Amino acid sequence: MMRLAWILLVVLIVLCACGSARRGEPFGDLLLTSDSSRHGEEVFMRYCQPCHPGGDAGLGPAINNKPLPGFLIRMQVRRGFGAMPPFPREVLSDPDLDAVVAYLNDLRRQPRP
Amino acid sequence: MRLPHLLSVLLIFSHVLSGCYVLRSSAGGGETSFTPPRMVAAEDIVVPAGYIVEAVATGLTFPTGVAFDEEGGVYVVEAGYSYGEIFTTAQLLKIDAQGRTRLIASSDKGGPWTGVTVFLGDFFVTEGSQITGGRLLRISPEGEISIVAEGLPSRGDHHANAPVAGPDGWIYFGQGTATNSGVVGEDNAEFGWLHRFPEVHDIPCRNITLVGRNYTTRNVLDPDDRGRIETGAFVPFGTSTAQGQVIPGEVPCSGAILRVRPTGGEMELVAWGMRNPFGLAFSPDGRLFATDNSYDVRGSRPIFGTGDLLWEVVPGAWYGWPDFHGEHLIAEGRFRPPGREDPEPLLARHPGKPPRPVAILAVHSSSNGLDFSSSAAFGHVGEVFIAQFGDMASGTGKVMGPVGFKVVRVDVERGVTRDFAVNGGKRNGPASRIGGGGLERPVALRFDPGGESLYIVDFGVMLQQGDHSIPVEKTGVLWRIRRDAPRTGEGG
Numbered sequence: 001m002m003r004l005a006w007i008l009l010v011v012l013i014v015l016c017a018c019g020s021a022r023r024g025e026p027f028g029d030l031l032l033t034s035d036s037s038r039h040g041e042e043v044f045m046r047y048c049q050p051c052h053p054g055g056d057a058g059l060g061p062a063i064n065n066k067p068l069p070g071f072l073i074r075m076q077v078r079r080g081f082g083a084m085p086p087f088p089r090e091v092l093s094d095p096d097l098d099a100v101v102a103y104l105n106d107l108r109r110q111p112r113p
Numbered sequence: 114m115r116l117p118h119l120l121s122v123l124l125i126f127s128h129v130l131s132g133c134y135v136l137r138s139s140a141g142g143g144e145t146s147f148t149p150p151r152m153v154a155a156e157d158i159v160v161p162a163g164y165i166v167e168a169v170a171t172g173l174t175f176p177t178g179v180a181f182d183e184e185g186g187v188y189v190v191e192a193g194y195s196y197g198e199i200f201t202t203a204q205l206l207k208i209d210a211q212g213r214t215r216l217i218a219s220s221d222k223g224g225p226w227t228g229v230t231v232f233l234g235d236f237f238v239t240e241g242s243q244i245t246g247g248r249l250l251r252i253s254p255e256g257e258i259s260i261v262a263e264g265l266p267s268r269g270d271h272h273a274n275a276p277v278a279g280p281d282g283w284i285y286f287g288q289g290t291a292t293n294s295g296v297v298g299e300d301n302a303e304f305g306w307l308h309r310f311p312e313v314h315d316i317p318c319r320n321i322t323l324v325g326r327n328y329t330t331r332n333v334l335d336p337d338d339r340g341r342i343e344t345g346a347f348v349p350f351g352t353s354t355a356q357g358q359v360i361p362g363e364v365p366c367s368g369a370i371l372r373v374r375p376t377g378g379e380m381e382l383v384a385w386g387m388r389n390p391f392g393l394a395f396s397p398d399g400r401l402f403a404t405d406n407s408y409d410v411r412g413s414r415p416i417f418g419t420g421d422l423l424w425e426v427v428p429g430a431w432y433g434w435p436d437f438h439g440e441h442l443i444a445e446g447r448f449r450p451p452g453r454e455d456p457e458p459l460l461a462r463h464p465g466k467p468p469r470p471v472a473i474l475a476v477h478s479s480s481n482g483l484d485f486s487s488s489a490a491f492g493h494v495g496e497v498f499i500a501q502f503g504d505m506a507s508g509t510g511k512v513m514g515p516v517g518f519k520v521v522r523v524d525v526e527r528g529v530t531r532d533f534a535v536n537g538g539k540r541n542g543p544a545s546r547i548g549g550g551g552l553e554r555p556v557a558l559r560f561d562p563g564g565e566s567l568y569i570v571d572f573g574v575m576l577q578q579g580d581h582s583i584p585v586e587k588t589g590v591l592w593r594i595r596r597d598a599p600r601t602g603e604g605g
Binding site: 045046053 | 474478512513527
């Protein structure tokens, strides 16, 4: 178990480190693959876009260049981290957060300018 | 190690690798160096397929607005003043087909001229004079200047902003606040105006009742910088306030949208409680929209993480400044600057609940001039285009990457923002930072009368060294974007 855990840790660190420091924002019309993703775009615009415009760095770091799995994104949003405030369920419901994760997954697949 | 603990460790590591806000230095778009002349290369600007970009005029000094006469003539105003305390001559210029300029009118004391519109054959120019206070000017095609409105509270951080003619025949314009968040402080001395006008403060449009909170700072007006001094909200530097104190409202006032008839007369209040309503535009169906530059992390009452706002303007409504960001009280916890206290409310009673913003734009993007597309010949009919001047980090607060320096479009029904004109490459930012000859600081935009071309006013290079802005003269550009071939069957 310990060995597996450390292997996972190393793999994820390498994945995060391999993400470029910043990627350009998506351009033009996005290809959104589901209704959830389309709804997630609207939720993203209200809660995430101000600090991560188009997923790029702004007030906060870029989030379109990190291959974090959905559960880690949810944990980050719920608990906050550093300068990022937590977003509790009263502010961002579970379905809305799921939609944001779906949108982020689509966002990372978009072509860049 | 149990799995939950492992996951926590992974999360922390991922953030350390990607950088955390506290550890990283600011990376604003103006935090770079520049050596004139500015390179201008339209091909370095990326726009959607089917559109082309052209440079119409170059070498402008602090341009802030564009307008068109009935014959399609193109006019630009140069501000005559820029943050960084640079005073030049405010000018209204005609731009000919070769990009040459011809002077229509000018003022040596009026800067900044913040915008222009044409109505009834004349030019209407907002003058946010740092010297004489704000005015709305009417300028004939021959250059004769008359005053439509005066006495605007424009000698602070923000000015009287770009005018627009309403469908009702009135001239509408925004007036920004004197301060970041209601309290005059050391940051206003950095701007320069506090030393010129120590009596300046914010003016509410209606009577307000204060909590009576005061803020202790250095006495920056004391030449020997001795001692500490207390300042409350809506009062001059060094003046304390008391619980329950009423500040009488008046018009004209700070943080408001006002209107006046083109022939002059009494100004009327349209809406209030905004911070810096820089851009105004009527939608094709006659609704008024405004961009509003939101709070900075500076001064006695710094506020963190507030995106610029796009509002639909409801007559008579209060929009929340200085205690709300959008619908949210700034004391909710998520607007607390790292390592600082929560910003506490200043008003004992709020004049209303602010409306829901149409869109929340990037923090520190300085989302300014806007206009609606109304022609299928250009596309995106009914969407609003916004010029984003770009961050002034670290003076307005630290950022982890350049914000703004582009033109975005907003679907006002869904609140969704998309890039429309950006500098090419993997990284966002002004050309002076990322290289090439593309956009620097788009400050205003407007469609031509036919709606076929979008003109973008690029203020030019403005660097930032901490709180200090360093604008560079003769680096402004007027850009034009249009379809490279007419398309049929497209309405948006």
